Amino acid sequence: MAGPWIWRREASRIPDGPVPHDQSRMKRFLLALLLLIIVICIGGATYLAFYPIPAPTKHMEVPVANDKLAN
Numbered sequence: 001m002a003g004p005w006i007w008r009r010e011a012s013r014i015p016d017g018p019v020p021h022d023q024s025r026m027k028r029f030l031l032a033l034l035l036l037i038i039v040i041c042i043g044g045a046t047y048l049a050f051y052p053i054p055a056p057t058k059h060m061e062v063p064v065a066n067d068k069l070a071n
Helices: 004-012 021-050
Strands: none
Touching: none
16 A cells, blocks of 8 residues: 655655756856856956056146136
């Protein structure tokens, strides 16, 4: 006679044994994607840390005295 332990397994739907193939491929893909993002972030931080970024230059307006504007 089937005991309550079988009912609990069916109710929770926990798979027995190894993870199905589709979930394993998805986990491997997500792990590869996460590693790629980490490598890109580390590479970008290294690039910004060592690349000589020039100081921003912008043409400044020179203030004109009021007596030059008056007729």
